Amino acid sequence: MLMDAEVFRLPIVHTTADGEEITIRLILPSDSFAEMTALLHRSYKPLADMGLRFWQHIRMKPSPKSVR
Numbered sequence: 563m564l565m566d567a568e569v570f571r572l573p574i575v576h577t578t579a580d581g582e583e584i585t586i587r588l589i590l591p592s593d594s595f596a597e598m599t600a601l602l603h604r605s606y607k608p609l610a611d612m613g614l615r616f617w618q619h620i621r622m623k624p625s626p627k628s629v630r
Contacts, residue, residue: 573586
């Protein structure tokens with residue numbers, strides 16, 4: 563099902579249940595990849611601690627035999 567293009571207009575500001583505002587926007591040249599990487603590591607740590615290591619499957623490249 564296609565959604566109305568208005569749904570995807572950025573930036574999107576979302577208020578969490580505890581009142582914190584989160585802004586979703588495009589990446590800017592001034593954004594720090596080091597800070598984003600650290601944020602992702604902190605965010606996924608609780609999942610990794612529970613044994614949910616799904617990102618391993620994303621990083622793995624399929625072997626030529628598996629894609630035949």
